[in-house]
Amino acid sequence: MTDKKTTDDSLAAETPTVETVIPDMSPMDACILHAREIKDTQLDKIKSKNYDFAPEFRDLTLQLYLFGVMWKFAENLGNVEDPRELAFTALQTMMMQDKLQKQKAIKRTEFLRKMSKLEDDHDALAVAIGYESEPDDNSLAEVFDHYIDDLQVSGAFWRLYDRGKKIMLYGGLGIAFVVIWFITLFMPGNSAIAILAAGLISAAIFVIPVFLIGVFIYHNKLKKAKQAG
Numbered sequence: 001m002t003d004k005k006t007t008d009d010s011l012a013a014e015t016p017t018v019e020t021v022i023p024d025m026s027p028m029d030a031c032i033l034h035a036r037e038i039k040d041t042q043l044d045k046i047k048s049k050n051y052d053f054a055p056e057f058r059d060l061t062l063q064l065y066l067f068g069v070m071w072k073f074a075e076n077l078g079n080v081e082d083p084r085e086l087a088f089t090a091l092q093t094m095m096m097q098d099k100l101q102k103q104k105a106i107k108r109t110e111f112l113r114k115m116s117k118l119e120d121d122h123d124a125l126a127v128a129i130g131y132e133s134e135p136d137d138n139s140l141a142e143v144f145d146h147y148i149d150d151l152q153v154s155g156a157f158w159r160l161y162d163r164g165k166k167i168m169l170y171g172g173l174g175i176a177f178v179v180i181w182f183i184t185l186f187m188p189g190n191s192a193i194a195i196l197a198a199g200l201i202s203a204a205i206f207v208i209p210v211f212l213i214g215v216f217i218y219h220n221k222l223k224k225a226k227q228a229g
Contacts, residue, residue, distance in 0.1 A: 027080050031070040031090035032097070038069050038133070042140035051144050054158035061126045063112055065143055067091050068123070068130025088113060151219075164214040171210065172203035 025033070039062070051058070070090050074083035092109040096102055116127050123131065126143045133139035147153050176199035183195050190198075 027074060027077050027086060028090045028093060030077065031074055031087060032094045034073045035066045035070050035090070035094060038135075039066060041136060045138060046141050046144065049141060049144070051148070052155035053144070053147065054153050054155055056158075057147075057153040060112070060115065061143060061147075062140070063091065063095075063108075064116060064124055064126035065130040065133075065140055066094075067112060067116060068127040069133060071127075072131045072133075160214055160217075164211060168207045168210055172207045175206045176200060176203040178202075 042065075053061075067087050070087035071084050074080045074086045074090075077083075080086050088109055091112065092105050095105040095108060100108070116124050118124060122128075125146060129139050129143050151157055179202040180195055180199040183190055183198055
């Protein structure tokens with residue numbers, strides 16, 4: 001028994017221990033991982049609120065918020081020379097990982113860089129709240145709550161604008177075509193410039209009232225919604 005135990009101990013000593021080596025994660029990758037975790041948590045928290053914002057505004061606000069989150073996280077890493085710049089780099093890389101083309105991601109990052117600061121050099125609201133956020137809080141909802149009654153970023157206004165844009169485009173082109181056709185056919189002798197000018201003026205006469213009526217209708221809807229609330 002003693003000899004066998006001694007032999008087993010010797011074999012164990014000679015057999016190298018196998019360890020799983022996990023390479024260290026770069027600061028940028030750590031920022032991205034942290035941002036994705038925060039994003040999933042925060043988006044889940046605001047599902048029930050049914051915010052209705054224009055898609056571009058929603059995406060911009062979320063990206064600025066995540067920039068603030070990564071900025072603070074990079075500072076806490078302790079080994080980063082410029083945490084703010086790292087956060088921008090991480091955000092750009094994150095967008096490319098989400099299938100945004102590299103050139104578009106670069107342009108988007110530059111735009112976010114400009115939007116991250118106000119004229120008085122203070123951080124934008126979404127950036128500041130993202131920077132001060134804590135795990136599992138309601139900070140993203142706090143950002144969006146500031147804009148609930150803002151006409152310019154509402155989803156309803158965006159949909160109205162999108163539909164109105166199509167009506168104005170196709171309606172204006174249709175009116176211009178009819179006017180140009182009518183003048184060419186029934187009022188010969190006019191110059192091409194005069195005919196084209198008549199078409200453009202007719203299109204403008206159609207487009208401007210449609211736009212104003214659309215804005216008026218939406219303002220009335222917003223006023224009624226506020227009174228009902």
